[in-house]
Amino acid sequence: MWAPLLRLRAAASRFERDTVYGDAWRQVMAQAEGNFGNYERALRTWDLSARRGNSETAAATVATRQAFRSARRVSALDTIVAIADTARVVMVNERHHAASDRLLTLELLPALWAKGFRYFAAEAFDAAALEPAGSLAARGYALDDDGYTSEPVFAEIVREAKRLGYTLVPYEAYGSQYEQPDSLTSQQRRDYWQAANLAAATIARDSTAKVLVHVGFAHLRERVVRGWSPMAAYFTARTGINPVTVDQTTLTERSTPLVGHPVQMAMRGALPITNTVFVGEPSGTGATAAAIEASTIGVDLTVARAPMSPVDGRPAYLTMGGRRRAERLKVPECATRHCVITAHLANQPDSATVLDRAEAERVGQVTLFLPKAPVRLTLYSAGGERLRSWVRNAR
Numbered sequence: 234m235w236a237p238l239l240r241l242r243a244a245a246s247r248f249e250r251d252t253v254y255g256d257a258w259r260q261v262m263a264q265a266e267g268n269f270g271n272y273e274r275a276l277r278t279w280d281l282s283a284r285r286g287n288s289e290t291a292a293a294t295v296a297t298r299q300a301f302r303s304a305r306r307v308s309a310l311d312t313i314v315a316i317a318d319t320a321r322v323v324m325v326n327e328r329h330h331a332a333s334d335r336l337l338t339l340e341l342l343p344a345l346w347a348k349g350f351r352y353f354a355a356e357a358f359d360a361a362a363l364e365p366a367g368s369l370a371a372r373g374y375a376l377d378d379d380g381y382t383s384e385p386v387f388a389e390i391v392r393e394a395k396r397l398g399y400t401l402v403p404y405e406a407y408g409s410q411y412e413q414p415d416s417l418t419s420q421q422r423r424d425y426w427q428a429a430n431l432a433a434a435t436i437a438r439d440s441t442a443k444v445l446v447h448v449g450f451a452h453l454r455e456r457v458v459r460g461w462s463p464m465a466a467y468f469t470a471r472t473g474i475n476p477v478t479v480d481q482t483t484l485t486e487r488s489t490p491l492v493g494h495p496v497q498m499a500m501r502g503a504l505p506i507t508n509t510v511f512v513g514e515p516s517g518t519g520a521t522a523a524a525i526e527a528s529t530i531g532v533d534l535t536v537a538r539a540p541m542s543p544v545d546g547r548p549a550y551l552t553m554g555g556r557r558r559a560e561r562l563k564v565p566e567c568a569t570r571h572c573v574i575t576a577h578l579a580n581q582p583d584s585a586t587v588l589d590r591a592e593a594e595r596v597g598q599v600t601l602f603l604p605k606a607p608v609r610l611t612l613y614s615a616g617g618e619r620l621r622s623w624v625r626n627a628r
Contacts (some may be wrong), residue, residue, distance in 0.1 A: 241265055249281070260330070267384055268383045279331075294495070295499075298500055301496060302500075306511060309510045312512075323341070324447075325447055326448045326450060327482070332384055333540075335386040336553065337481065342397060342445070343393070343397060351442070352399065353399040354401075355390075357387065357447070358382075358403035358405070360403040369391065370395070373395040374388065377585060389553055399445075402435060404446075406423045417462075425467050436474065451530075453465045454531040465478055480532040483535050496537070511535075545561065547602070556604060559601075560600065562598060562600070562610065571594045572593040572613060576588040576589045578608065579624050607624055609622065
């Protein structure tokens with residue numbers, strides 16, 4: 234799987250400063266780095282397209298810091314779970330290159346299952362891959378096919394959803410849906426059919442359905458604006474259901490606050506590392522600030538989160554709430570070469586999405602985040618030659 238990544242890296246000199254195709258290259262490159270386990274590099278690559286510097290004045294920065302410090306900080310998980318008592322549909326979004334945006338959904342799966350949610354829909358799911366014969370639903374694990382679910386945190390989401398018993402729902406527009414003779418733009422057509430597919434597979438089929446939906450970027454925005462007609466707005470128009478919409482793409486971590494939201498700049502050193510929403514008092518400035526960040530982008534809640542400190546250069550969130558722990562592995566074969574190490578559950582094939590994966594370039598050890606279960610570790614050269622494979626028993 235790393236051959237395409239190496240080719241993308243080799244093209245850097247061609248596309249990094251390309252004003253026509255550069256942004257597209259950076260987006261593909263960032264997702265590829267994230268899928269590969271290079272999470273910090275993924276953030277840096279994506280942020281090459283971001284605005285450099287922060288235009289807020291010093292006075293505005295102080296005002297922002299005061300406003301958000303005066304607002305109560307509440308667990309995003311607890312807030313959403315409380316709302317779920319009366320909600321039919323909860324939508325949470327992600328940046329496709331940022332695996333940390335997937336941790337909240339991983340936490341929500343068991344919590345919402347306890348509240349009666351039985352459907353888990355994801356933009357990442359391919360309808361054909363969920364067909365009964367030999368499908369993801371039957372296997373219970375994703376394949377390492379370079380899609381969104383090839384990333385280890387997303388792969389854990391799939392395992393958890395299947396373990397709990399969720400029905401997996403694909404809803405992405407496909408085939409002829411993109412070619413309908415209508416007056417919609419290509420963006421509107423995609424989002425229209427996403428909403429139609431989601432409704433048909435859940436609410437229309439099950440009058441009591443409660444659905445957790447994991448979407449990309451702005452598809453969960455509830456308000457139609459010029460140039461953007463989001464899936465969530467189409468879904469509400471079709472079903473009459475107002476989903477709970479939770480944005481993670483605005484106030485969560487970047488490679489540096491300088492390319493982030495003004496709140497990130499103003500709150501440096503004060504943002505929590507856990508998934509948090511800000512709730513202000515009715516008459517306080519914090520209430521105004523917290524409401525503005527959600528209302529201006531057309532969602533119900535915005536999640537704020539600062540980066541976690543790394544462990545051996547890799548993000549500590551890969552512990553996934555205690556599901557994994559960091560383990561240093563000796564790889565003397567890589568002391569003078571570029572290697573790739575992969576980890577799979579010992580009872581799953583190499584075609585399954587990895588538990589973790591990392592590069593080792595001229596180093597004698599590498600850190601992976603692994604579960605207590607038996608794990609098969611495989612070491613490859615950068616050219617794809619299998620150097621060694623061994624099983625680490627349960628711990």
